[in-house]
Amino acid sequence: MARLRHAPHIGLLIYPHAQLAAVHGLTDLFGVAARLTRERLRTEDSVLRVSHLGHDMAGDEISCLFDTQAGREGEPDIVILPPSLGDPPGGDAIAPLVAWLRARHAGGTALASVCAGAFLLAETGLLSGRTATTHWIYAEALADRFPQIRVDADKLLIDDGDIITAGGLMAWTDLGLKLVDRLLGPTAMIETARFLLVDPPGREQRYYSAFSPRLTHGDAAVLKVQHWLQANGTRGMTVGAMAVQAGLEERTFLRRFSAATGLRPIEYCQHLRVGKARAMLEGTNKPIDQIGWDVGYEDPASFRKLFLKLTGLSPGDYRRRFGATRMSVSRSPRSDE
Incomplete structure (x- = not known):
């Protein structure tokens, strides 16, 4: 090593x-x-x-x-x-x-x-x-x-x-x-x-890790945007709005954000949204399409595709493995896929 x-x-x-x-x-x-x-x-x-x-x-x-x-x-x-x-x-x-x-x-x-x-x-x-x-x-x-x-x-x-x-x-x-x-x-x-001899956290993933944003990069302008996104969410968020929050020209912001976090702003927002969705899948009975909407995706198919890409599981499989509750309302056959 x-x-x-x-x-x-x-x-x-x-x-x-x-x-x-x-x-x-x-x-x-x-x-x-x-x-x-x-x-x-x-x-x-x-x-x-x-x-x-x-x-x-x-x-x-x-x-x-x-x-x-x-x-x-x-x-x-x-x-x-x-x-x-x-x-x-x-x-x-x-x-x-x-x-x-x-x-x-x-x-x-x-x-x-x-x-x-x-x-x-x-x-x-x-x-x-x-x-x-x-x-x-x-x-x-x-x-x-x-x-x-x-x-x-x-x-x-x-x-x-x-x-x-x-x-x-x-x-x-x-x-x-x-x-x-x-x-x-x-x-x-x-x-x-x-x-x-301690039980692991009840809904903790084992085969993939939760998104942990990089916060020790030392770029104060980028860190300000990260804290802002964490506190205010990413619905409707644009690179332009993030650049304004950072006090940087958009091209400069893109370069510095990627260098500091290892992700482009859109990728970073995707990780934050999926992280919020995972928490909802673990602890609520909300329908999956509603969760997708709540975290910022108007197209359910896009949300499901991205969730699978980032976690390795469909939203339905994730809920079945890690959810604390079970859906108590009737659903269509494809609602949990």
């Missing part, structure tokens, strides 16, 4: 009353995943880096408290906000954390929360206009405190690319496996779940 240029870096943020059991549990889960991956690939190279982040002794700045690669520099690729054992975080005490999280996200770091950690994430404003989950007992409080968030406590995990929220207190195991799948691949995720 070729030497890795950059081992993915996961940071665990320790805030007041954060559940340390989740912090250490995730550290162990990622450690197992890294060891099993190195053994399978027969390499001594680092494949995953985990750090604990929190206030320094003076309480003024966020610093590294622990690092599996001590002495290494570099911002995390993903920061996780663990559950809280006290009241949901809020108030002046977390203001420095909120500013720090906003800065990391603006620089391309993905953010993830578990349980009441969603309140800290919501304080950043980054969940506004998005769907998020938390522990069912906190769902009403989160919706009341942040009315601009669509709270869906029926879902255990919501992956929005640059933002991931997980539900219950122990949902850190689901989030951990989700991130192993994203960073090390589905084989590593299954190996880790089997070793720890």
